[in-house]
Amino acid sequence: MNIQLYKMTSKKNKTGGLPNYFKKIGCGLILLTFAVAMVIKLSGFLHLEDGSKEIARTIFLDLIILGLLLVTLSKDKVEDEMTLALKLKSMAGAFISGVVFTLFYPFSGLIFNEPLEQVSSTQLIMTILTFQIMTYYGLKRSEAK
Amino acid sequence: MKNTIKVERAKLNMTQQDLAEKIGVSRQTINSIEAERYIPSTVLALKIAAFFNTTVNDIFKLDEND
Numbered sequence: 116m117n118i119q120l121y122k123m124t125s126k127k128n129k130t131g132g133l134p135n136y137f138k139k140i141g142c143g144l145i146l147l148t149f150a151v152a153m154v155i156k157l158s159g160f161l162h163l164e165d166g167s168k169e170i171a172r173t174i175f176l177d178l179i180i181l182g183l184l185l186v187t188l189s190k191d192k193v194e195d196e197m198t199l200a201l202k203l204k205s206m207a208g209a210f211i212s213g214v215v216f217t218l219f220y221p222f223s224g225l226i227f228n229e230p231l232e233q234v235s236s237t238q239l240i241m242t243i244l245t246f247q248i249m250t251y252y253g254l255k256r257s258e259a260k
Numbered sequence: 261m262k263n264t265i266k267v268e269r270a271k272l273n274m275t276q277q278d279l280a281e282k283i284g285v286s287r288q289t290i291n292s293i294e295a296e297r298y299i300p301s302t303v304l305a306l307k308i309a310a311f312f313n314t315t316v317n318d319i320f321k322l323d324e325n326d
Contacts, residue, residue, distance in 0.1 A: 195284070195285040195289050196304060197286070197292060198289075200298075258298065259288055
């Protein structure tokens with residue numbers, strides 16, 4: 116019997132991406148941002164002017180997007196061709212979901228008799244990243260059955 | 261595409277984890293290949309065949325849907 120040990124990642128097939136621990140950093144960043152935002156909102160100890168509120172809101176949303184991006188870009192503990200294929204599938208699905216979201220979101224306001232509202236870049240990016248992460252882990256779970 | 265990886269593994273009394281470590285993939289990938297949910301790449305199929313000291317054609321067979 117020909118037994119050879121093949122290295123988990125060969126130099127030729129390096130998948131790239133951030134180290135696995137960035138996943139925890141990304142999740143931590145998202146949770147921390149939510150927590151701080153909720154504390155500020157509920158406690159009301161920080162009285163912000165309208166302009167400052169907008170800046171704070173932008174910063175919070177950008178931090179959440181950054182956290183989602185870190186989770187998306189970080190590698191799994193064990194990466195191989197199947198996980199790469201699942202990632203590509205989830206990215207394709209995320210792209211399509213972004214397009215569908217952009218097409219239909221403006222009309223969602225009509226249900227509540229509100230004016231049409233275009234999708235902002237922040238909403239679009241968050242939708243794409245969230246959909247990619249959910250799809251990827253959903254596919255992994257279905258493969259594990 | 262059908263395969264006989266489970267049979268080959270059983271002959272050597274190996275777990276999916278053992279085979280995964282020897283081949284250089286995750287246990288999940290071996291499980292998915294055996295369950296015919298995932299079709300391995302040419303390189304991976306050749307590695308599996310070489311590991312079992314047999315040919316790709318002996319392990320992997322096309323079925324009616326392919």
